Amino acid sequence: MAAESTIDALGQFELHPVLGQIGEALRFSQSPLFMLIAVVLVLAFLYLGMRPAAVVPGRLQAAAEIGYDFIHNMATDTIGEKGTAFFPFVFAIFFFILAGNYLGLVPYSFTFTSHIVVTVSLALLVFLVSILASLKAQGMKFFAHFMPEGAPVFLAPLLIPIEILSFLSRPVSLSIRLFANMMAGHVLLEVFAGFTLMLAGLGLFGPALAVAPVAINVALTALELLVGVLQAYVFAILTCIYLREAVAH
Amino acid sequence: MGAQDDLNVSSQTDKGAESFDRRLAEAEARMRGKSVKDDAATGTKDGNADYSAFGLAMRLGTEMVAALIVGVVVGYGLDRLCGTKPVLLILFSLAGGASGMLNVWRAVRNAQV
Numbered sequence: 276m277a278a279e280s281t282i283d284a285l286g287q288f289e290l291h292p293v294l295g296q297i298g299e300a301l302r303f304s305q306s307p308l309f310m311l312i313a314v315v316l317v318l319a320f321l322y323l324g325m326r327p328a329a330v331v332p333g334r335l336q337a338a339a340e341i342g343y344d345f346i347h348n349m350a351t352d353t354i355g356e357k358g359t360a361f362f363p364f365v366f367a368i369f370f371f372i373l374a375g376n377y378l379g380l381v382p383y384s385f386t387f388t389s390h391i392v393v394t395v396s397l398a399l400l401v402f403l404v405s406i407l408a409s410l411k412a413q414g415m416k417f418f419a420h421f422m423p424e425g426a427p428v429f430l431a432p433l434l435i436p437i438e439i440l441s442f443l444s445r446p447v448s449l450s451i452r453l454f455a456n457m458m459a460g461h462v463l464l465e466v467f468a469g470f471t472l473m474l475a476g477l478g479l480f481g482p483a484l485a486v487a488p489v490a491i492n493v494a495l496t497a498l499e500l501l502v503g504v505l506q507a508y509v510f511a512i513l514t515c516i517y518l519r520e521a522v523a524h
Numbered sequence: 525m526g527a528q529d530d531l532n533v534s535s536q537t538d539k540g541a542e543s544f545d546r547r548l549a550e551a552e553a554r555m556r557g558k559s560v561k562d563d564a565a566t567g568t569k570d571g572n573a574d575y576s577a578f579g580l581a582m583r584l585g586t587e588m589v590a591a592l593i594v595g596v597v598v599g600y601g602l603d604r605l606c607g608t609k610p611v612l613l614i615l616f617s618l619a620g621g622a623s624g625m626l627n628v629w630r631a632v633r634n635a636q637v
Contacts, residue, residue, distance in 0.1 A: 331544065436616070440595050441623035441630075448590030448627070452582065509579040 282469035284462045288389055305385035306393065313374035313387075342370070346511065353515035357522045361515075364404065368397065369511035376457060376503030380496065388506075389457040391450060398449035401514045409521035449513060453506050460499045467492045583631055588624035595620015 290304035297303070324339030332340055346366045351358035372388060379386025387393050409417045421438045422431060467488040474485035599616025603609055 331547075433619075436619045437623040437626060440591055440598065440616070440620050441626050443598070444587070444591035444594040444620075444623065444627060447594055448583075448586045451590055451593075452586040455586070456582070505579060505582060509582055512579065513583075 282466055282473075284465045284469070287385075287461060287465055288458070306387045306390060309375065309378055309385050309387050310371075310393075313371060313378055316374050316378075317370045346370075349512060350515055353512065354519045354522065358515070358518075361408075361518050365511050365514055365518075368401070368514055369507050372397070372453065372510055373504060373507040376507060377500075379457065379461065380499055380503065386457055386461055388453055389461055391454040394450040394454040395446070397453075397510070398446035401449065401517065402446040405514075405517040405521045408518060412522045445513075445517060449510060453510055456502055456506050460495070460502055464492060464495055464499070467495065580631065584628050587627040587631055591624035591627050592617070592620045595623065 290306055292298040292303060293305055293308050294303060320335075320342075321339055324335040327333060327336055329336060343366070346369055347359075347362055350362040350365050354361055375386065375388040375393075378384050379389065421435050421442070423434060423438065426434055470488040471485045471492075474481050474488065477484070595616045595618075596613065599613040599620075602612045602616070606612065
């Protein structure tokens with residue numbers, strides 16, 4: 276991937292048709308392919324994990340149950356009593372993003388969460404669901420939230436635009452956070468891998484020095500494992516917070 | 525947690541209701557001494573607090589920038605619609621910065637870390 280003297284850090288995010296002729300005809304790139312793999316992995320994890328349905332769970336069943344419980348507690352604790360209605364939505368979002376983040380760490384794979392078009396779609400989905408939920412739960416009172424309670428009326432021309440901008444910034448911050456974290460992590464991995472190749476070609480002491488970027492990459496991979504689950508968690512918990520504000524009152 | 529792992533291992537080696545009862549009794553005997561302490565140490569509340577502290581740190585920067593971006597984009601768009609070239613862009617950029625601070629304030633205030 277990295278050439279002799281330059282590091283092509285962004286080349287890994289380019290989309291190419293996959294699966295030969297069929298992929299070219301359908302414009303089917305790595306991104307939807309890895310989305311499909313992520314969905315299949317999550318469904319297989321739940322299906323295979325829960326198939327034994329043992330009273331004392333094995334390892335896979337325990338993992339599936341912990342995952343279910345974790346999101347269920349998050350949804351019901353944060354959203355409140357109506358949380359169970361939104362639990363499948365939050366669960367799907369969390370595990371889709373988590374699978375996407377972790378699939379991207381497999382060599383030769385593709386990180387679909389590193390494309391802003393994917394994260395914006397997910398964030399807009401959350402945004403629209405929360406607007407529809409609040410319109411259903413609160414009706415026209417929803418628009419009253421743009422004027423903070425107890426504020427003097429003469430400040431309304433200042434406060435209402437600020438509140439509206441704050442509301443509109445939700446999908447932007449959701450999508451930028453996920454996209455930027457994933458892209459930055461993968462660019463870093465690529466840059467240090469490029470350093471390894473460049474140092475290895477530096478004559479006598481080069482190969483010995485090239486060990487250092489490899490060591491850094493090992494540490495970065497561990498950091499990416501943390502960032503991957505953390506970003507999925509932040510996305511899911513913010514979804515819960517927005518839905519709580521939607522169904523409250 | 526250690527006792528639970530032992531349970532999982534033994535459940536793969538032998539199956540059946542009889543051995544299950546025996547293992548359940550063993551596990552209960554093992555857990556009796558330390559159950560109170562373990563529950564307090566590995567409760568879900570603690571785990572979530574760790575996550576949300578780190579998650580909050582990741583949140584704050586983007587909250588501020590995102591509101592500013594939205595303010596600039598809305599101001600620029602309204603300027604093009606109304607033909608009032610720089611006025612609305614300036615006003616909405618300031619409002620965007622203000623709502624960015626508001627976002628950060630709300631995120632920090634609601635966090636129980």
